[in-house]
Amino acid sequence: MVKAKPSLGNIVRHIRNSNGWTLAEMSQRVAIPLSTLAKVEKGHLTLTYDKLVDLSDKLGMGLSDFLNSSAVTAQPKGMARRSVGKTAADGLNVETQNYDYRYLCTELRGKIMIPIISRVRSKTMQEFGELLRHAGEEFVYVLEGAIEVHSEFYDPITLRAGEYVYLDSEMGHGYLVADGCEEATILAVCASAAANLQQELISQARGEAPKTTKLAVAGNAEKPKALKSSTHKNSSAKPKRRAGAA
Template sequence: MAERHSTLGAIVRGLRDSNGWTLREMSERTGIPVSTLSKVEHNRLTLTYDKLQELSARLNIRMADLFADSDPAPANSPVTARRSIGTRENAFRVQTANYDYYYLCAELRRKRMIPNITTIRARSLGEFGALVRHAGEEFIYVVEGRITVHTEFYDPVTLEQGESIYIDSNMGHAYVAGPDCDEAVTLAVMSSAEDDLMDSLITMHGER
């Protein structure tokens, strides 16, 4: 894609326009109803991970391309003065059984930090499933409610609103809603020296 887009709706509309498709033609190619595509393009609806995966497979594009412009900066060109305002409204949302992820500042490519707001619904490790792990490090701050953090080498710890934790993401880990808390909200920042951290996170969410 040649243009930079900041929302899923703009990306879907750009894909459709670049191919000269009507909404009905794109619906036939993706298997997504016309009404759903229209709502997505007007930023009135997001897509679940399954639908995003189906969209990328049927259009033969990478999942990461649904976040922003995929053209990387030249290797010998330093990136300076980048800025992005992040809100829930312009975040890229990924829904899973355990979490709702709102990836902030998604239009910026090749980020070394991946910020997101996460709504945590899983209430126990049994409900969550196996611990997850990925490259890098991460910082989690509890915005609302309380969470219990399960890690591979430490006893579980419960964090209240206003508390935080910093961990090595290669260590198996899971975040669940804490005692007497139906749902919690956290602010997270994942970092890695690898350029494909976002792709790794998307794939991990899809497997959950």
């Protein structure tokens, strides 16, 4: 294993994962806004020396221990592994109020991508409840029917079979069965460098992880809504759309 070059984002992510915290839980513990902490983990934002001292103090660590706490290692390339599924029974089924999940390729550990086939159940946000968030990004492709995509910073959109969306999973999000449709099925591929993403998703689906984001009021604008201001540098910037995103 080759030692990876440590970065502030790697250190923060390692400490969070080692303690089994979600981003929201760590944000509350260290009194750093969730959006700011997410940007630090991704390497999009750094912290001043004073903020680093304050962060390490809230974690109960000295600054030197904090800076030396990353145990990130580079994964060897060419592992030559694969997973093949041929029947509907393959995978792990988890039924929830909002979705019937079928997690695929669950025998492969430490995956970067988590493929999931989901039957969407809820038809209103009153049924759905609070929006979900988790580490990484996700791609959703509608296999059957039509869905409404609700998210924290964008107005709702409707996607029909053959259409798709790519979004930041740390932004609150949820999928509903669209009006005029009885049911819908989607393929979701979630991706993150976090080693425990699959377990985080399954735990959240089973109600073992907190839901932290409430539905934003929909408007008519096509542009994302502005983030709340923060005392940290760049934390008030609007999220950027990615190419191909709805």
